[in-house]
Amino acid sequence: MTVHIYNSQTKQKEVFKPIQAPHVGMYVCGITVYDYCHIGHARVMVCFDMIVRHLRSRGYDVKYVRNITDIDDKIIQRAIENGESTQTLTERFIKAMHEDEAALNVLRPDVEPKATEYITQITDMVQTLVDKGFAYAAANGDVYFRVEKFADYGKLSGKRIEELQSGARVDVNEQKESPLDFVLWKASKPDEPHWSSPWGEGRPGWHIECSAMSKHTIGEHLDIHGGGHDLQFPHHENEIAQSECAHGHTYVNTWMHVGFVNVNNEKMSKSLGNFFTIRDVLKSYPAEVIRFFLLSSHYRNPLNYTTENLDNARAALRRLYGALDGVKLVTPAANLVSQWTDAYNAVMDDDFNTPQAFAVLFDLATEVNKAKATKDQYLAGQLAQLLVSLGNQLGILTSEPSAFLQGGIATDGLSEADIQAKIEARLAAKKAKDFTQADSIRNELKSAGIEILDTPQGTTWRRI
Numbered sequence: 001m002t003v004h005i006y007n008s009q010t011k012q013k014e015v016f017k018p019i020q021a022p023h024v025g026m027y028v029c030g031i032t033v034y035d036y037c038h039i040g041h042a043r044v045m046v047c048f049d050m051i052v053r054h055l056r057s058r059g060y061d062v063k064y065v066r067n068i069t070d071i072d073d074k075i076i077q078r079a080i081e082n083g084e085s086t087q088t089l090t091e092r093f094i095k096a097m098h099e100d101e102a103a104l105n106v107l108r109p110d111v112e113p114k115a116t117e118y119i120t121q122i123t124d125m126v127q128t129l130v131d132k133g134f135a136y137a138a139a140n141g142d143v144y145f146r147v148e149k150f151a152d153y154g155k156l157s158g159k160r161i162e163e164l165q166s167g168a169r170v171d172v173n174e175q176k177e178s179p180l181d182f183v184l185w186k187a188s189k190p191d192e193p194h195w196s197s198p199w200g201e202g203r204p205g206w207h208i209e210c211s212a213m214s215k216h217t218i219g220e221h222l223d224i225h226g227g228g229h230d231l232q233f234p235h236h237e238n239e240i241a242q243s244e245c246a247h248g249h250t251y252v253n254t255w256m257h258v259g260f261v262n263v264n265n266e267k268m269s270k271s272l273g274n275f276f277t278i279r280d281v282l283k284s285y286p287a288e289v290i291r292f293f294l295l296s297s298h299y300r301n302p303l304n305y306t307t308e309n310l311d312n313a314r315a316a317l318r319r320l321y322g323a324l325d326g327v328k329l330v331t332p333a334a335n336l337v338s339q340w341t342d343a344y345n346a347v348m349d350d351d352f353n354t355p356q357a358f359a360v361l362f363d364l365a366t367e368v369n370k371a372k373a374t375k376d377q378y379l380a381g382q383l384a385q386l387l388v389s390l391g392n393q394l395g396i397l398t399s400e401p402s403a404f405l406q407g408g409i410a411t412d413g414l415s416e417a418d419i420q421a422k423i424e425a426r427l428a429a430k431k432a433k434d435f436t437q438a439d440s441i442r443n444e445l446k447s448a449g450i451e452i453l454d455t456p457q458g459t460t461w462r463r464i
């Protein structure tokens, strides 16, 4: 068994070799909690959830840490606008984030460190960088990192110090020695939340929080560090600079970045108004459809958010549930297990290729349907059980097939009771040999998007 992972730093797929197998330390940059999570956040959450689930299924003992940024400029600004404390604001949105994640069947990380709970570890690391000459305190109480002192700066993003220097605009910040330097500790303005430090009252910069929290939750050397694509520069580049200068050795073996979510092929942004929160989308689509959609593109590729793509995700899931519908699950024979599990693992071990993993599930669904067509209930039951098990590894196919097929957002205004009443009326009409009436009820339901199925177990229905 060999897992290959694309490393954003070396820009190639590499054989994954944990520092101390089977243990794996994985740190992912989490959310800055001042608003509801959007669909771009959802993609990062769901993709790393999928990655952790797969590594665990392959026998790795993964410690998954994802931080919560609960202090920064945007949080302070929003708390002032709302007339509440930063703590009240962040606690509310942490709770909302957990609700959204639970809806999307995202397993909670093992540790969710909050920046405000690691102030001592953060100031200790800043002090180490000052002591080693990699950082300096400015006259106003800010502390900055001396970018030009770190020869490897740019090794993740491929940006070179000389290019950054020539590209840097004239910096009006007279506190910095060089425009490239970035803040490690910010002196606080009056009325802002603040903590004591050797440089006066202030709060941590964003980059240093991840260097300090990853060290204190996992260690100085991480197997995997991940985040959204936009974090490569400067956030992750600056984390490398801080951690490697503080510790004197490699910080991360494998860097992983999840691609953007676009909306109708445009970048999703608040200013374009094409911005969707997880809560918005949950009003129109079942959570499982959203999860399927988020995994339907390879995690490194951009993902295009359109109603058409979400509808396609719903249709795809309906095909899988349609195969499972009415089949009694049976424990599969060993040869079937190895045949299908090997096919699934082969594509997932290859840099977590979820589109290919879905293709394996569809092949399996086709085989279930063939077995159903030939009335081989035993084979259908075994294959259906495999389909459920492999789907569950991706966090899908967790519903009862009939519940999923009957669910969805009703556009016809028919409640379940209405539908049931019409089915009863149709059966009564059939019994009375009034086939015109029975057909008319069937057609009426069909035009309302409801399909009637007469099975040996009785009449059931599903949304078309």
Ligand SMILES: [Zn+2]
Binding pocket: 028, 029, 030, 210, 235
């Ligand atoms: Zn981070």
